[in-house]
């Protein structure tokens with residue numbers, strides 16, 4: 001795979017101190033975070049409610065990190081483009097929620113963002129290979145979406161391997177991202193399966209030094 005990307009999820013950060021929490025993964029030691037992962041939940045697609053476009057707009061103004069919006073919402077066909085227009089680097093929608101994922105990818109790209117497609121742990125990859133030709137990112141969920149701090153579901157690595165093979169043979173051109181339960185114990189298996197971008201919430205923000213936690217994760221996958 002290409003360059004390793006580490007994407008801390010602010011879901012596990014202190015929401016009253018978001019700017020400080022974002023700054024805490026940017027800095028020394030090391031390169032810091034590559035993307036900032038922002039989990040948008042609507043209490044309908046998932047049984048949890050987090051934040052929406054106004055907070056994302058404020059975050060975009062507060063950081064120069066590429067913002068990676070993970071929309072765990074119903075009707076992304078209606079809402080996702082706003083996150084792209086706001087200046088997000090990558091906007092990921094769930095295939096289980098999108099009515100017309102091909103049109104949505106085109107709209108996201110036209111609005112200036114990379115387009116991401118997420119699949120829940122129980123959602124197969126095969127039916128969406130043609131759809132994924134329109135996307136820049138595949139987000140493989142390795143927990144049921146909705147909450148941080150859950151246990152890694154290793155079975156999803158079969159889908160990562162399939163996606164990796166499709167990318168390596170030129171059938172798809174995607175960043176393969178994994179989200180859920182990534183920590184220093186699990187990241188190596190995910191990297192071996194072919195993940196490019198690793199989301200980590202609790203493994204980063206429960207740590208005493210979030211920037212150091214980012215580098216600890218990176219050191220497990222980069223020789």
Ligand code: DX5
Pocket residue numbers: 009010011012037039070143144145146147148149150179180181182199200201202203
């Ligand atoms: C869960 C979110 C994740 C979450 C991961 O639905 O999509 O991004 O923050 O948290 P950890 O890394 O603690 O599993």
Ligand code: ZN
Pocket residue numbers: 009037038039070179199
């Ligand atoms: Zn996420």
